[in-house]
Amino acid sequence: MTTSKAVLIRGARIFDPGRGVDLVGDLLLSEGKVAALGEVPAALAEGAQVVDARGLLATPGLIDLHTHLREPGYEYKEDVSSGAAAAVAGGFSAICCVPNTEPPNDSRAVTKLVMERAREAGRARVFPVAAATKGRKGKELTEMGELKEAGAVAVSDDGDPISEAGMMRRVLEYASTFGLPVANHCEDLSLSRRAPVHEGVVSAWTGLRGQPASAEVVMLARDLALCAETGARYHACHLSSARSVELVREAKSRGLPVSAEVTVHHIALSHEANRDFDPNTKCNPPLRAEEDRKACLAGLRDGTIDALVTDHAPHTDNDKAVEFDDAPFGVIGLETALPVGLGLVAAGELSLETLIESLTAGPAACFGLPGGSLAPGAPADVTLVDLGMSFTIQPSNFLSKSRNTPFAGLAARGRAVATFVGGRSVFGWPEGLVR
């Protein structure tokens, strides 16, 4: 990223819960780094471009650990450029893109391609998560040493689980050789049968096939046993059930090197949202019962769950305008995560501190990413949030190529109004992307 002129963000409420910072003051970004915050000496800020941020919240740039960018292979749904644009419009300065592309990101070539596209786009930082096994088939290890060198920050076969326990053990052993965290999509396919909704009152009511919570719990329990045995860094993707949260809590109390994430839609919605057969509520893992939703929220609050993620999974209207059973799994979230999260804060289900920490310092620590902090010397990735702005979530305004959100029409309050990456303004509301 080219280093531009210094920027002085003036009068913001500087909010960095990862470091316990909450003060009204100025924030100076220079040479791509946070140069100073609080009372910035005039001499230091001389010549800087001034941004009047009075009344706004200045947080570390938001980080998403779980984004599907669809490139290469499914560029009609999303590509690196449109996904990175959607990210900064939602306040995300960094996103980690998972490898279920075509071809899958199981090679240096694809990792490099994604990073090159991200550089060209010049929006959010894009950190590739490479496949853990060749072709994401769960049979052979990928060349993780080289993948890490190329820029991969973690390995995962996301979209699919690593089904065989023996293979998972090898993945954990080998990845930890290079210090790469292993992120697993926990789904025992013999239990889930890829059923479209959670097994419970809504599956009983709708007649849609249900996948039991045990489909997730069984594999997570297996992974935690393997994590204990190998000592490898393990990250549980998109937890959705109450029992899973308990398992991670217990594993952490035993000191295992475990981290976990939950999606925004799993803490905002329950399977009640599936009752009307709207394919834009179909995701995997499925939306679960209210007690699961509550347990995931509790897990975020007590730190059992480290990161709030989008699992941004773009599918076009065409992909979704089919029978519920036939519709692909997944919803998008980059442009709705923060407003929906702030809605949960307003409803008293989450504190603002927890929300922002789980979108900044929390995810940064999971994969050892730069950012997530406004400490002097940290990357100058900053998000300005207007907590008071009321607006309606309108998919037609999205910068993502896809519109598959369960939150269309939601009356929201609070959104990102500016995003800085490396000290450079990349998004401003309402003007949009900054050239």
Added chain:
Amino acid sequence: MAFAHHSLLGIAQLSAEDIMTILRVAETFHEISERRIKKVPTLRGKTVVNFFMEPSTRTRASFEIAEKRLSADSLNFSPSTSSVTKGETLLDTAKNLQAMKPDILVMRHRAAGSPHFLAKHIEAAVINAGDGAHEHPTQALLDAFTMRRQGKAFGRLEVTIVGDIAHSRVARSNLLCLTKLGAHVRLCGPKTMLEPGLEALGARLYHDLDAALEGADVVMALRVQLERFGGDTLLPSAREYARCFGINRSRLERVKPDALVMHPGPINRGVEIEPEVADGERSVILEQVTSGVAVRMALLYLLSGGSPDAVAKD
């Protein structure tokens, strides 16, 4: 006053009053099928499309006869492949059907919720003729109609439904319909065929057939659909099912003396029901088929704007 619903997507949307209105109107149409000339001009000039994306013989035939007896112009449209395999979306299908300007669309589909999706994008009234394992509202209505004609009052009626409840749209619609009317519904089958969430819908679940049959007023056996299992093991064999959950003469000793035996058809004789029971004196299985025509005539009439109070059928 016209019937309060534009479409019939499921029993879930109906009130007890709506259901009783349909049964009452069906009663007046029942007589037409007994006439020498079984045709009235009620739906003359109306177009009804029978859109069946899943094979069906009797439901489609029943609708077709109902349509013809009401003088509607009807068309059968049964694409052999799903829209997805053709590269078309269900939305495309809906738009194409709408472009032909039907008045009523009767729809059968293997995927739950498909008629609900279609109804959002089409002006015609939609009648759900079975969507996946979700609902089969006309079956539940014809079952209730049959019970009523057999002199059963719904208040505190004990109805036992036996079979693969989890995968049955007939069971789901009957459960909703009968509980709305005040009946008590017992669902019985092995645990592989009963999902726990069904209890929240107001049913009592049984795994012991004898207990489920004790004092029942109506026994409904469902077809064991071995072809629907899709590789999922729910049963060791048809033989074992017949032994543990088949309705036979000795098991029927536990039900009330005037209890009815019902089955939505087609029957697997000797699996879920013994031939001598299916053809026995308590069986109203063929009456159900006759009722189906009357109930479907009533629905076609009501959904094309007919008044429930002054039934104009001549």
